[in-house]
Amino acid sequence: MSPSDPSIDFQASPNPLIRPEPRVLPPEYPGAARYAEEEVDAVVRVVRNRSPFRYYGPRLGGEVARLEDEFACFLASSPGGTWPANSPFRVTAVNSGTGALEVALDALGVGAGDEVLVQGFLWISSISAIVRQRAIPVLVDSDATLNLDPDEIRRRIGPKTRVIMPVPMLGGCARIGRLAETVRTVNAERARQGLPPVRILEDCAQSMGAHAYGIPGSVEPTAPEGIHRVGTFGDVGIFSLQINKNITAGEGGLIVTRDPDLARRIDALHNAGYARGKAPPVNWYGDEPVGWGHGRRLGEMQGAVARVQLRRLDEILAAMRRGHDSIERHLRSLGLKTRARADADDPGDTGYYCQFHLPDRGEDDAGRILRGRRIADALREFGLRPWFLHDFEVHVYYNIEPLVGRWPLAGGGPWPSGDASGDPRYAYARGTLPKLDRLLTSTIGIHVPSTLSGTEEAYIRQALSWVISTETDR
Numbered sequence: 506m507s508p509s510d511p512s513i514d515f516q517a518s519p520n521p522l523i524r525p526e527p528r529v530l531p532p533e534y535p536g537a538a539r540y541a542e543e544e545v546d547a548v549v550r551v552v553r554n555r556s557p558f559r560y561y562g563p564r565l566g567g568e569v570a571r572l573e574d575e576f577a578c579f580l581a582s583s584p585g586g587t588w589p590a591n592s593p594f595r596v597t598a599v600n601s602g603t604g605a606l607e608v609a610l611d612a613l614g615v616g617a618g619d620e621v622l623v624q625g626f627l628w629i630s631s632i633s634a635i636v637r638q639r640a641i642p643v644l645v646d647s648d649a650t651l652n653l654d655p656d657e658i659r660r661r662i663g664p665k666t667r668v669i670m671p672v673p674m675l676g677g678c679a680r681i682g683r684l685a686e687t688v689r690t691v692n693a694e695r696a697r698q699g700l701p702p703v704r705i706l707e708d709c710a711q712s713m714g715a716h717a718y719g720i721p722g723s724v725e726p727t728a729p730e731g732i733h734r735v736g737t738f739g740d741v742g743i744f745s746l747q748i749n750k751n752i753t754a755g756e757g758g759l760i761v762t763r764d765p766d767l768a769r770r771i772d773a774l775h776n777a778g779y780a781r782g783k784a785p786p787v788n789w790y791g792d793e794p795v796g797w798g799h800g801r802r803l804g805e806m807q808g809a810v811a812r813v814q815l816r817r818l819d820e821i822l823a824a825m826r827r828g829h830d831s832i833e834r835h836l837r838s839l840g841l842k843t844r845a846r847a848d849a850d851d852p853g854d855t856g857y858y859c860q861f862h863l864p865d866r867g868e869d870d871a872g873r874i875l876r877g878r879r880i881a882d883a884l885r886e887f888g889l890r891p892w893f894l895h896d897f898e899v900h901v902y903y904n905i906e907p908l909v910g911r912w913p914l915a916g917g918g919p920w921p922s923g924d925a926s927g928d929p930r931y932a933y934a935r936g937t938l939p940k941l942d943r944l945l946t947s948t949i950g951i952h953v954p955s956t957l958s959g960t961e962e963a964y965i966r967q968a969l970s971w972v973i974s975t976e977t978d979r
């Protein structure tokens with residue numbers, strides 16, 4: 506048998522001395538991969554009713570309104586369990602995750618000169634939404650989960666801090682229970698100083714369905730200690746329905762809160778700025794002005810598709826976790842450390858992406874970058890779609906050119922000019938977050954598609970074994 510013989514039995518334990526023949530693996534769009542007749546029926550239903558707008562039409566189907574109620578029930582369910590009939594949550598559907606962030610920040614009252622604490626491993630929208638509100642992003646370093654480190658908050662918080670935004674990345678939870686506890690302590694101190702409370706906005710665009718342990722609530726506990734879905738620990742949580750997320754309607758977003766006043770503001774601001782308090786409302790867009798609307802309504806076709814997809818979410822999560830756990834076990838058997846989970850006893854990560862750390866060989870920064878790129882290139886040859894996280898485009902704060910250069914909005918701001926412009930907390934170049942910087946130059950991620958066959962999964966293990974052993978021999 507030649508070293509690259511395609512007849513290799515991948516089901517057997519991977520042999521690091523055998524180079525597998527490169528294959529094409531399925532792309533990982535878990536929701537879209539499962540589109541079937543139900544999604545077709547959902548779209549056809551709306552088209553047949555000739556009512557694609559959520560608030561009126563000849564035969565209104567109420568798809569978006571039902572999506573909101575169903576997602577609220579999903580968030581109140583325990584992982585894998587049945588959905589309760591009632592939910593303490595209020596959900597507003599919008600037309601993107603970016604829009605969800607902008608509406609949520611506006612509803613939380615974030616404006617010019619306010620500060621929002623955010624991690625440095627994120628997606629550019631988590632930053633642009635802050636800047637669009639004319640607020641200033643203040644970066645917080647990360648822990649081994651690659652998410653916002655709750656123990657770093659106190660070093661960054663200031664009198665102008667209004668919101669803390671954890672961004673559970675790639676389906677991996679932050680230590681959100683610890684974060685909520687820290688914010689409650691901080692808020693008790695702020696109340697004594699006469700300062701407004703800091704609110705928590707969870708950007709869960711990449712982690713719908715993940716769960717974590719702790720006590721939710723930024724000022725007072727809002728639910729008992731236990732397991733809760735991410736997005737329900739803070740004051741507001743947002744999700745995305747874009748194709749690269751766990752379920753998809755192509756585009757779309759969801760905003761959740763437990764607070765009825767916030768829910769009213771979110772509902773008004775996502776539309777024309779008017780609250781729909783009266784039943785039935787006199788005006789379709791609402792009756793009481795609350796603020797300036799964002800025009801972020803979701804359409805009925807996307808609402809109908811998202812409802813079908815939501816029913817598939819538990820099955821998708823189970824498939825993602827199965828493949829992810831198996832590949833992670835394999836990586837650890839090769840002597841590699843995998844990304845830390847927030848809760849080792851009950852990891853609620855979604856399994857969207859697998860990340861492993863390259864062992865420290867005492868190289869300097871440039872040496873680590875060279876090695877990370879070399880290994881990512883080698884994995885790419887085998888179709889594993891790797892990312893060396895240092896090069897992970899605008900998921901990394903220092904790769905976001907408009908942030909590093911503090912590009913102003915039209916008319917100036919949000920960053921101050923003059924003396925205040927030198928505030929070290931308003932720095933964004935590489936080096937601002939040393940712990941994260943180090944993690945990014947020693948971490949590689951690979952997609953583990955949720956639709957893998959056993960043979961494909963075994964092929965991934967074989968390719969990893971080959972690349973890692975070849976690298977170790979260098």
Ligand SMILES: Cc1ncc(COP(=O)(O)O)c(C=O)c1O
Pocket residue numbers: 601602603604627628630631672708709710711745746747756757758
């Ligand atoms: C962490 C995070 N936040 C926000 C967004 C924005 O979502 P959307 O693409 O639906 O606007 C994304 C999407 O990629 C994301 O990954």
